Amino acid sequence: MTNFFNYDDLTWDEVADLPRDTPLVLPLGSGYDTAQLQNQLSNPERCGLLPPFPFGWRNSGLEIPDQIFWGYIINLLDSLRDDGFTRVYCLAPSGIDPQSSFIANLPILRQGHVSMNQPKPFLPPDTEREKVILIPIGHTEQHGFHLPLSVDTIIIDAIAKGTVLYKSNSPDLATRSFSLPVMPYGVSTHRSSFAGTLNAGGRAFEDFWMAVIDTLVARGFNRFYLMSGHGGNTSFLINIVKYAGERHRRIFCATTWLHTSGSIGAEAIKKYRTSKIGGMGHAGELETSFMLHLRPDLCKMEKVVDETDFVSTPDYYMDWIEGGSLVANPPWDDDTKTGAYGAGSHATAEKGKLWLEAAIQEKANHVEQIHEQH
Structure with missing residues (x-):
């Protein structure tokens, strides 16, 4: 068998x-x-x-x-x-x-x-037209020796589902949003360094998501939030937002640099992290903490290797909320032997829970801002 x-x-x-x-x-x-x-x-x-x-x-x-x-x-x-x-x-x-x-x-x-x-019902249902349509996109990508390929997908899926259900103090209602099923495939332009990583290709990725937005706009939807769990998707999502705004002038389509990276997320990261700058680049303290909270069964902490001694300068370095004026894309194996950029050993499930709560609150806040802008 x-x-x-x-x-x-x-x-x-x-x-x-x-x-x-x-x-x-x-x-x-x-x-x-x-x-x-x-x-x-x-x-x-x-x-x-x-x-x-x-x-x-x-x-x-x-x-x-x-x-x-x-x-x-x-x-x-x-x-x-x-x-x-x-x-x-x-x-x-x-x-x-x-x-x-x-x-x-x-x-x-x-x-x-x-x-x-028996064709599936429309996705999203037409009853959701007045909501922000969340479009969570993860990826199937290597995350060092200690985390599975599904990290980006698991995390952004949990954030999207939490955003839909989020209740603030005022008003005491769930956010006005609807989430599409999470997409587990994105873009990796440096996939050859380590086995396992897939790549949809930047042009195909942009064409696919523009076609999704075109289809939904034709059905009467007009508010979209592209939410990424994978850094490699980000520049292409920005292009999609620009193309969508140019093609459909009466919609509001937005994205951000990853999750847990706005004012709410950044404050939570600063408050609870124990690693230094460089400890959260990839498969580091943040993502490992999320996974210890969400899927501890998939974490192999006995195999974690901290790698923070990668190439960095004042204007080029890698952490969760990246800084510096230089943008580059060197081969990953120039900097890391295990596929990790960061300090996964600093991770705990408790931090993962706190950071997930912050990420959801941040996304829920963005949803309401999208409604206000539209």
């Missing part, structure tokens, strides 16, 4: 150790029959399941043009091929049949799926 495992539960060194003929499957949505999948793959010993892609295809509830959708999927699968994996597949509902010639040879496994006979 095939042992199915979640690809994004692994650390990057565990991905590096996988045999390159291990089947890896990217499902469109969830609810597939693993026994049937086992037969389709000729009964392999192990099979890795990537995080389900949440929407974009026909009958998914939020459909975008085929060529844009499949361009995103192809780039993700190519990331795995670039890492040497030879059995890489997309798992799709029966009836999904890409027509474009450039995707004709895409390795697609198909199964009967409820969505083909």
Whole structure:
């Protein structure tokens, strides 16, 4: 019997150790029959399941043009091929049949799926038109020896869900927001340094999210908040905000530099951190604390390695809220041997809880500001 495992539960060194003929499957949505999948793959010993892609295809509830959708999927699968994996597949509902010639040879496994006979309701429902639509985007990316590939997705998903439910003292109502399902795939322009990291590609990423906004604007939605759990998404999200504002002049579309980075988040970080500047760059004190609070079962603290002795100057350094006037993108293995930029050993679940509360409060505050501006 095939042992199915979640690809994004692994650390990057565990991905590096996988045999390159291990089947890896990217499902469109969830609810597939693993026994049937086992037969389709000729009964392999192990099979890795990537995080389900949440929407974009026909009958998914939020459909975008085929060529844009499949361009995103192809780039993700190519990331795995670039890492040497030879059995890489997309798992799709029966009836999904890409027509474009450039995707004709895409390795697609198909199964009967409820969505083909009973299309999902619109996402978001039309009843949510007067709310800010939260668009949480994480990533599947290496986070050192001690954290899984799913860190960015888990954290931004928790923040988005908390934002929707957040109740302030005045008014005593949940925020006027609705969250799309979290997207577990973003952009990494330095993925080759360590195994496991995927890359949607900057242009495909921008095209995909512009198509999502186009679709929702056509349905009457007009307030959007692109929320990123991954630093590599940020510059592309800024472009999307600019494109959206130019194309749709009566909407309000916004984003920020990561989470926990505005006035509320920065104050909480300063109050509770114990690491010095450089201790929160990547897989450091902040993200590890979040994970110890949210998913301690996925943390391997016995493997944590602090790396803070990376290249920095007064105008170029890396911490959670980055500073300096220089922007650069050197290969990660120039600075880190383990994939971590920071001091994960300083992390605690208690700090993670406090920082999550601050991150949610900050996002809820942003939601109300978006309503005011629009």
